Amino acid sequence: MVWIAGRSPGATAKAQLAEASGATYVSTAEVPLVAVADEVGGFDVVIEAAGDAQVMLDTLALLRRNGVACLLGVDGHPRKVSLDARVLGVDTILQNRAVLGSVNAHARDWEAAVSRLGQSRARWGDALDAFVGLRVAVDRFEEAFEFRGVKATLQFGDG
Incomplete structure (x- = not known):
């Protein structure tokens, strides 16, 4: 199953297109992604393309065991973001989660x-x-x- 998340409410053209393509759209303005991940047992793959460093870090908590976070966005804003130490120090390591980034292709x-x-x-x-x-x-x-x-x-x- 494919899930697509966005900040817009569920009745937008983006949401309708996602659903027409067979995906389930989730509005992060209405439902926190971590709640969806908890409900479905985590995601195998999370592809981040928002370009927001906090969202990039948040992807780690959305993964299930052996899950992969692919970071495609770029955030050059000089600011501090936060991460629950347990997500990085325990969950990511003990559940064999992987993080990779990509900016281009062969x-x-x-x-x-x-x-x-x-x-x-x-x-x-x-x-x-x-x-x-x-x-x-x-x-x-x-x-x-x-x-x-x-x-x-x-x-x-x-x-």
Whole structure:
């Protein structure tokens, strides 16, 4: 089962798209993720892409035994964040949890991703296109910042 978490309430376009793709959406404004993890017995894999150092640390408490946290976000803000010492010093070690980070991929990984896009399109139809809800020229970047759908992109050139 796939779970997707976001700060927005459950009735947003992001939540609807997640559910249309077969995932269960959880609003962290409504339910703490640790409560969901407790209810389901923890997660095998947690992929963090928020770019918030506190969220990155919090992923450790969401994992079950042998779980993996993949940190993709980057948080360059100079601030202190906190972590329950037991989560790091006992749970992470004794339950063999792993943490890895990634910022890029080899060319063969990009090629595999493009192949998987085709498989996803075959499986979920138009849901894949809905992930990018707004495409605007770079000179209209303000619209992208104001957009409240799933994802906005800037287009350079005639593309």
